[in-house]
Amino acid sequence: MAQQKDYYTVRYQTNIEKLRNVLNDLPPFCREFFRGIENNTSILTRVNYAYDLRLFFEFLTNEMEDFSGLKSNELTLDHLNMVGSTHIEMFLEYITFYTKTNDDTYKEYQNSECGKARKLSAIRSLFSYFFKKEKLEKNIAELVEIPKIYEKPIIRLEIDEVARLLDLVESGEGLTDVQKRYHQYTRTRDLAILTLFLGTGIRISECVGLNASDIDFDVNGFKITRxxxxxxxxxxxxxxxxxxxxxxxxxxxxxxxxxxxDALFLSLQKRRISNRAVQNLVKKYSQYISPLKKISPHKLRSTYGTTLYRQTGDIYLVADVLGHKDVNTTKKHYAAISDEQRRKAARIVKLRDDE
Incomplete structure (x- = not known):
């Protein structure tokens, strides 16, 4: 168990360093903000907030005449009081597509409605915090409408696709010659990883963080950190x-x-396997089974959740096993299955025989 704690500790410390580095580019008052939300947010949330706020303040100082001549880390709460809802709306329009040049490297960036909503969430959190602390005259961020996000259908593997995926991993048939050379060394590991995703609904971070000592075959269970x-x-x-x-x-x-x-899954370099390596192996096999679906570890998790809900009809069980804090999150993703079943039932029942 000690090794797993070391893994998560290292990951936590890495994110702390990321946050501290980004804070150097942010206005000084942001340090108070991040201290204030520490007990109610994860370190990953705070890191993402920091990146989003850095982009927002860069936009204000580089694109808005009201803040021209200033650097992001020179802004004060008085400047924040000058920000209007129009500034935020213009920022959301700006990040639809924008470019940046760093060290002679030109890059283009785009944000979907989901990305815009996430960045607005960071801005809203900042304004809400200082408004409650009575350091802002008004919370203008609340006046900005959240971009409408259209729900995408759940992408998952069907039962026959799951069987063919596991058969492919076992046999290696259909893989390229180069892939087959690696397959002889990774077949057993890859099969264990994919079966674990499809049989437990584990998250990729939980899978990568697993240790051999976390598994108890007497009860067929393993300990994970959610x-x-x-x-x-x-x-x-x-x-x-x-x-x-x-x-x-x-x-x-x-x-x-x-x-x-103690790391359960090892790379060919004999170190704990990385998130990227797991994503790549899922993509490698699934593209042969369902080329029109972009299958990721999260889609395998959705496949498990769908199968469990179809077989049990218990949305609370699905939420608990998947580790959803709010059952409404689970309902949002899997309620459509119930509707699908009800429609199927309506078609099956015949009141009169066809003549």
Whole structure:
């Protein structure tokens, strides 16, 4: 268990360093803001807020005449009082598409309505904090409408696609010659990872953070650290059990690098596998099974959630297993399945035989 704590501690400390670095580019009053929201937000949320606020203040000082001649880290609360709802609306329009040049590198950026809403959330949080502290005359950010986000349908694998995906990982048939050369070394590991996603609905960060010592085969369960740092036990079925045991047997022949001895899933470099590596392996296999769907680890999690809901009809169970704090989040994603089933039932029942 100590090794898992080390992993999450390292990740936490990395994000703390990121936040501190970005704070150097932000107005001094932002330090008070981030201290004030520390107990109610995760470190990842605060890091994302910092990036979004940096972009907002750069926009004000570079694009708005009212703040020209100033640098972002020179702004004061008096300047924040000068910001109007129009400034924020112009910012949201600006980030639809904008360019930046850093060290002679030209880059283009775009934001969807979802990205705009997230950035507005950071701005709203900042204004709300200082308005409650009576350091702002009014909370003008509340006057800005949140961009309307259109719900996208859940992308998931169907039952036959799941079976074909696992068959592909086992056999390697259809892979390129280059992929097959690596496949002989990673087949057992990749099968265990994909089966774990499809059989438990685990998040990618939870999967990467797993340690061998977290697994208890006596109860077919393993301990994970959820968002927010709380620890829970997830249970798995016999199919997951078999693939994990096969992988652990093969793993005995690998000597991990120092500091990675207890990491469950190892890369070919004998260190804890990374998020990017897991994303790549999911993409590699799934593109052969369902080329029109962009399948990611999160889509495999959705596949599990859909299967569990269809078989149990218990939205609260799905929310609990997936680790959703609010069951409404679960309903939003899976309620459509109930509607689909009801429509199917309506078509099945015939009141009169066709003549």
């Amino acid at each position: 968002k927010g740092g709380n620890e829970v036990i997830l249970y798995f079925g016999d199919e997951v059990r078999e693939t994990l045991l096969d992988y652990l047997e093969e793993r005995k022949n690998v000597t991990p690098l120092p500091g990675h001895e």
